[in-house]
Amino acid sequence: MRVLMAPDGFGTRLTPAQAADALRDGWRAGAPHDVVDVCPLADGGPGFVATLHASLGGDVEPVTVTSPLGAPVPAALLRVGTTVHVESAHALGLDLVPDDRRDPTRTTSRGAGELVAAALRGARRVVVGLGGSATNDAGAGLLLGLATALLPPGAVAERVAALLAAGGGGLGEVTADDLAWLPDLRAALRDVDLLAAVDVDVPLLGLQGASAGFSQQKGATPEQAQALERALGAFAHAATTALGPVRTGPGADLLGGGPDVRAARLTGLPGAGAAGGVGFALALLGARLLPGASLVADAVDLPGRIARHDLVVTGEGRTDWQSLHGKVVAEVAARALPLAVPTVVVSGEVQVGRRELSAAGVTAAYAVADDPRDVPAALADPVGSLRARAARVARTWSPAHGS
Ligand SMILES: Nc1ncnc2c1ncn2[C@@H]1O[C@H](COP(=O)(O)OP(=O)(O)OP(=O)(O)O)[C@@H](O)[C@H]1O
Numbered sequence: 001m002r003v004l005m006a007p008d009g010f011g012t013r014l015t016p017a018q019a020a021d022a023l024r025d026g027w028r029a030g031a032p033h034d035v036v037d038v039c040p041l042a043d044g045g046p047g048f049v050a051t052l053h054a055s056l057g058g059d060v061e062p063v064t065v066t067s068p069l070g071a072p073v074p075a076a077l078l079r080v081g082t083t084v085h086v087e088s089a090h091a092l093g094l095d096l097v098p099d100d101r102r103d104p105t106r107t108t109s110r111g112a113g114e115l116v117a118a119a120l121r122g123a124r125r126v127v128v129g130l131g132g133s134a135t136n137d138a139g140a141g142l143l144l145g146l147a148t149a150l151l152p153p154g155a156v157a158e159r160v161a162a163l164l165a166a167g168g169g170g171l172g173e174v175t176a177d178d179l180a181w182l183p184d185l186r187a188a189l190r191d192v193d194l195l196a197a198v199d200v201d202v203p204l205l206g207l208q209g210a211s212a213g214f215s216q217q218k219g220a221t222p223e224q225a226q227a228l229e230r231a232l233g234a235f236a237h238a239a240t241t242a243l244g245p246v247r248t249g250p251g252a253d254l255l256g257g258g259p260d261v262r263a264a265r266l267t268g269l270p271g272a273g274a275a276g277g278v279g280f281a282l283a284l285l286g287a288r289l290l291p292g293a294s295l296v297a298d299a300v301d302l303p304g305r306i307a308r309h310d311l312v313v314t315g316e317g318r319t320d321w322q323s324l325h326g327k328v329v330a331e332v333a334a335r336a337l338p339l340a341v342p343t344v345v346v347s348g349e350v351q352v353g354r355r356e357l358s359a360a361g362v363t364a365a366y367a368v369a370d371d372p373r374d375v376p377a378a379l380a381d382p383v384g385s386l387r388a389r390a391a392r393v394a395r396t397w398s399p400a401h402g403s
């Protein structure tokens with residue numbers, strides 16, 4: 001049997017490449033006669049640039065940007081011809097903030113704006129991977145980072161700059177007048193094709209949006225999540241009012257009508273809620289929002305690779321409701337289904353019912369830690385535990401087993 005290992009990373013424990021290698025090694029141990037290949041994947045979140053670099057080549061250029069806590073942090077640009085790829089998680093990733101300092105009412109996405117500004121040099125197209133963030137500021141920090149780099153000094157008043165840099169908590173105080181420079185910022189980006197590769201297809205606001213759906217995994221209390229929802233709603237209204245009607249670029253048609261209609265439509269774009277709302281901020285600037293998992297799958301020719309195998313194995317840290325919103329696991333299943341190649345999921349934890357998984361095209365799903373009590377032991381040895389699980393799954397699936 002020919003088996004393709006095509007996982008995402010496992011949270012902050014394993015990169016996509018490490019996860020693919022662990023699955024391969026485990027599978028080979030369980031089914032030594034099988035031919036096993038790897039095809040690490042990513043959505044717009046952590047691993048986006050490394051995964052694309054491994055398959056597309058190109059030049060990696062180091063840059064230094066601002067972390068979610070305001071410290072300098074190393075990041076990278078991946079230049080392939082006139083397209084530059086950047087990974088927002090380099091600048092705002094959850095792993096940049098220690099557990100005891102996780103507070104998405106205060107963390108900033110400013111560094112992601114600096115990263116995009118650096119990417120613009122010599123680029124016709126800039127692709128920004130979004131996801132895995134420690135921030136929940138609707139991209140207010142990103143707008144500030146870009147405005148600082150691209151607009152004349154003083155364009156953003158000091159008081160406004162301080163508010164935008166201070167995280168999602170204070171965004172309710174920002175008015176449309178404070179953001180009067182937004183049309184100029186959008187105009188400054190007119191000549192570049194800006195794409196956001198989003199890791200989830202959720203809107204900015206609402207039950208599955210940035211604040212309600214994701215801020216608690218970044219350290220917010222339920223009360224803070226509600227306050228963030230209100231602050232981001234007010235900010236989105238101020239921002240779309242300041243932008244006014246736009247005539248060019250994707251989303252232009254969405255921005256007709258009065259301010260309330262404009263805000264509601266742009267905040268509702270699938271992916272506007274990615275990376276704590278950075279998707280929304282990029283959409284304000286004319287970016288197209290695309291599913292990152294799909295963009296990466298195309299870049300690595302996933303369908304062509306799946307077609308040469310009898311089985312595809314994917315996985316991630318935790319397979320839950322988010323996984324079915326544009327994540328790698330759902331993408332792999334969607335690509336394998338029309339090719340009649342079964343998809344098997346091996347994830348750290350599986351918290352979705354069999355029926356939902358099957359509706360997404362997943363044939364079978366296995367958790368590294370069957371019981372939540374086993375998670376700490378599995379996390380202590382992520383490579384070893386994933387290998388061991390893959391070996392057991394191989395013995396179940398490989399017809400050659402025992403021969
Ligand atoms: N090797 C592992 N064994 C068991 N559980 C794991 C393992 N690795 C990750 N997990 C589980 O996954 C959780 C990490 O979830 P997280 O959402 O960060 O990962 P992910 O699903 O890969 O990431 P994302 O949703 O951002 O793409 C951990 O807290 C743990 O519960």
Ligand SMILES: O=C(O)[C@H](O)CO
Binds near residue numbers: 131134276
């Ligand atoms: O960064 C986040 O908020 C999640 O990964 C969803 O994009």
